[in-house]
Amino acid sequence: MSDRQVIQDEYFTVLVDERRGLVRTIRSEKPFDSLEELDDVFERLGRALDELGRSRYGLLADLRAGPGRNDPPWEAALERLRPLWVDGFQKVGVLVRSTAGQMQIQRHARHDGVPRMISKDEDELLKYLTQDGQATCRPP
Template identity: 70%
Template sequence: MGLSSTTRQIFQDEYFTVLVDERKRIVHTIRSDKPFGAIEELDGLFARLGSVLDTLDRPRYGLFSDIRATPGRNDPQFEEALARLRPIWIGGFRKIGVLVRSTVGQMQVQRHARRDGVKRLVSQDADEILKYLTED
């Protein structure tokens, strides 16, 4: 994924790992393969993730979100909850790139981007995302 020796881990739980590459000015959020539990648990989970990301000067960084391991899920309740919580995760970064495993995942994230009104590059190619995030 192009991580450099200046990358440091600032958070990890059973769902997310957060790494910061100060040299490239990229925050990496890596989603684990553990399925989310009950919808009611999502608020607390995203509150923890958001508080870690809020310690950073978000506009200074690009966000590289690796969701390849994420189990697929698109039931209406889950979709609504994530639409409400996604800004806690992706809000405020200067650029966003999302690494997906498949074309179906790419289409789903592009649909989310349109709904959110937040531009992001969605790709199955990590190098393409890194190039996008490091360009001015």
């Protein structure tokens, strides 16, 4: 396997595939205990991604194991913190496990203004991220 592990904690694993120019962030199933913990984890994640040099890579965000949550305080915090995760990459692909997850990420994409492909098909995302092409979910 050509992936190099950059970080691993209770919430995220970050792998880099230099050959394909790809960063993979894998969300664990562990829920965040508080909004403060969410802030801390996203700040660490953002610093690690910054150190890699985001503009050199595509990002595959694997959210399949992550617990779903959409209460208003949580949504507001994620709206503020998502740029620490997804901004600055050449392309962004989001791997989800369900149609509901796909719809939630599409809503985030429209709000964030960061084009991304959202799919339940990992091969489709890998093809998009490693070849020339346009995201199929672009904000209006």
